[in-house]
Amino acid sequence: xxxxxxxxxxxxLGGCSSAGxxxxxxxxxxxxAEEDAADGARxxxxxxxxxxxxxxxxxxxxVFGVVNKRAEGPGGTAYVTLSVRTxxxxxxxxxxxxxxxxxxxxxxxxxxxxxxxxxxxxxxxGDKSLNRGSLVRVLxxxxxxxxxxxxxxxxxxxxxxxxxxxxxxxTASRPDMPM
Numbered sequence: 001x002x003x004x005x006x007x008x009x010x011x012x013l014g015g016c017s018s019a020g021x022x023x024x025x026x027x028x029x030x031x032x033a034e035e036d037a038a039d040g041a042r043x044x045x046x047x048x049x050x051x052x053x054x055x056x057x058x059x060x061x062x063v064f065g066v067v068n069k070r071a072e073g074p075g076g077t078a079y080v081t082l083s084v085r086t087x088x089x090x091x092x093x094x095x096x097x098x099x100x101x102x103x104x105x106x107x108x109x110x111x112x113x114x115x116x117x118x119x120x121x122x123x124x125x126g127d128k129s130l131n132r133g134s135l136v137r138v139l140x141x142x143x144x145x146x147x148x149x150x151x152x153x154x155x156x157x158x159x160x161x162x163x164x165x166x167x168x169x170x171t172a173s174r175p176d177m178p179m
Contacts, residue, residue, distance in 0.1 A: 019098070022102075022103065022163055022167045022168070023091070023101075023102075023103040023163075023168075024098055024099050024100075024101050024102070025091065025098050025101055026090060026091055026093065026098055026101055027089070027090055027091060028087060028089075028091065028103060031161065033159065034137070034139070034159065034161050037139045037158060037159035038060075038062055038139055038159075040060055041059075041060040041061060041062040041139055042059050042060070042061060042062065043061075043062055043063075044061050044062065044063040044084065044111070044113070046084070046110070046111040046113075046153075049061075049142065049153065053142075056142055057141065057142045057143075057144070059141070060139060060140070060141060060158070061138075061139070061140065061141065061142060061155065062137065062138070062139050063082065063084055063113060063115075063137070063138050063155065064084065064085050064086070064087050064105055064135065064136075064137050065082025065083055065084045065085060065113065065115075065135070065136060065138070066082065066083045066085060066105070066109075066133065066134070066135055066170075067080050067081070067082060067083075067130065067131060067132055067133065067134045067135075067136060068080075068081040068082065068083050068112075068132065069081040069132065070130065070131050070132065073116045073117075074116070076118070077116040077117060077118050077119075078116070078117045078118075078119050078124075078130065079114060079115075079116055080114065080115050080117060080130070080136065081112065081113075081114050081147075082112065082113050082114070082115060082136065082138070083109040083112060084109060084110055084111040084112065084113055085105035085106045085107075085108070085109065085110070085135075085170070086105060086106040086110065087103075087104075087105055088104040088105060088106065088171060090104070091103055091104045092104045092169050092171075092173055092174060092177035092179070093177060093179040094176075094177050094178075094179065095179060096179060100177075100179075101179075102167065102168050102169045102173075102177070103135065103163055103167075103168040103169075104168070104169050104170065104171060104173075105135060105168065105169075105170055105171075106170065106171050107170040107171045107172040111152070112150065112152045113152055113153050113154070113155060114147045114152060114153070114154045114155070115136070115138045115140070115154070115155040115156075115157055115160070116143075116154065116155070116156050116157060117130070117136070117138070117157045117160050118157070123162050127164075128164040128167075129164070130162045130164075131165075132165075133165035134162055134163060134164055134165055135162070135163040135167075135168040136160055136161065136162050136163070137160060137161045138155050138157045138159075138160050139157065139158055139159040139160070140155045140156050140157040140158045140159070140160075141155065141156055141158070142154070142155055143155065143156050
């Protein structure tokens, strides 16, 4: 009889699951640190940011993008070129289980931006490093700089979240992930 509370506690712990670092859930699940960093942020709108640059430079901005290019940036940062995408309201899933769901972004690019990221060691090198084909969410501010090659804005990240290639999907995967 005295083992019953312990067994119940263990069963409850086993039944709880987290979306994990790559967000395996039906809808987007922000990490705790990400929620804190995103507090007060507005979604990037390239048209409005161009119209009212001064106002947008004051705001904290959130942007999701697929990495097109990564290079060395100033001060030990990574300088990434991002194909900006919309975050889908519902993630695509292969099966009914949430473990089969992947963070989902639109298949079409609606802007290009650049970001300066101070990479965590696990994102800098290795098979899951932040590189071409990765998805990244950047929370930060627009700088006064524009990229010298294409004239598009440069963000300085205060926080970022990374999904390696094959750990997220675009809406182009909808026929392969019916749920």
